[in-house]
Amino acid sequence: MDFYEAVRSRRSIRNYTDAPVPEDVMRRALNAALLAPNSSNLQTWGFYWVRTPEKKKKLVEACLSQRAARTAKELLVVTAEPRRWKRNRGRMIEELDRAQAPKFMYPYYEKLIPFTYGFQILAPIKWILFNLIGVFRPIVRRPWSPRDREEVSIKSAALACENFMLAIAAEGYGTCPMEGFDELRVKRLLELGFGDRVVMVISVGEPEVSRGIWGAQIRFDPKEFVREC
Ligand SMILES: Cc1cc2nc3c(=O)[nH]c(=O)nc-3n(C[C@H](O)[C@H](O)[C@H](O)COP(=O)(O)O)c2cc1C
Incomplete structure (x- = not known):
């Protein structure tokens, strides 16, 4: 898929079909995530592909059982780990x-x-x-x-999230980035360190046609945000 087509086709998906996501699709997208630019190339991030049914169930609960997580075929937790x-x-x-x-x-x-x-x-x-x-x-x-050190790690991890989501879009699947989760519970589940942060939980799956996307993509007037100075 052409890059701009991938950018345009990516939407937040709140409902997925039962179709599985091939393992190699996830692996390619994870490799794309790891190629994201990151501060001083210190790679202070973590990617937890939660695959065991028991852990997945707990992660969905920690994501407040929201539909985007509940119906997902795969779940990825991206963390900032400044201690690294x-x-x-x-x-x-x-x-x-x-x-x-x-x-x-x-x-x-x-x-x-x-x-x-x-x-x-x-x-x-x-x-x-x-x-x-x-x-x-x-x-x-x-x-x-x-706090600054944490912020630096979060920025880099967020860029990796976008690489991952665009790669998944290019593969023809859907994602939903989520910050609607109980961070403490996610941290306990993944046995993260004290200073680690959960940046996003990303759900992955085949978008369900009728209820997957909530309406047209809304963006305000670019003139409000894009300034040429
Ligand atoms: C950091 C972040 C956290 C988000 N958290 C959630 C979430 O918890 N649940 C959800 O349904 N969507 C979540 N979203 C998706 C946004 O609502 C969505 O990106 C926005 O409405 C724009 O829609 P689009 O992604 O389809 O362009 C999140 C997006 C980002 C970037």
Whole structure:
């Protein structure tokens, strides 16, 4: 499917047929998700394809048993896991070694990433420092706090969600992104860590023709949002 056709055909599906989603469709879409751009390539995300019937049942309940989840053939939970930064930073340095990358690429992972992501106890000092330097020259002012670090991971995970949904659309199936869930219950179900966040639960299936899509796609006047400055 042409890219713009996939973008146009993607709609939020609230009702699916009983047709199964082939496993290779899910795997291809998951690979597309993993190719999403992500902050500093630290890949602080998680993709939980919930397949066991017992877990699926619990996940549907945690999604408030909404129809988009209840009738779904497959369910994917996308998470932001900021704690992964430390390990993945080390792995990035190893990858740079393997690729015999130029020396100037190292300080980013060796110094800047640990300073911004780590030393959380110094968060207020970092905030003061960034803003002080910012008086004299442009500076990236975030992340300085654990909340910022979480935000960075959520942004990247959300981009992966879109890659996944567009890939599924290109395969001729439907999805529904959901934030209507009980995050604590989803976290318990997947045994996620304390600082991890559930970004979206995405349901997948073949759209049911009559009740799958709730009417025409509504978007407000682009002029209101798209500014050329
Ligand atoms: C972050 C996010 C959370 C959403 N949560 C839900 C949800 O819990 N249940 C639902 O039915 N739709 C949910 N939606 C779908 C939106 O309602 C839908 O994208 C919007 O109405 C536009 O419709 P369209 O996707 O068909 O273009 C969510 C969408 C996003 C991006």
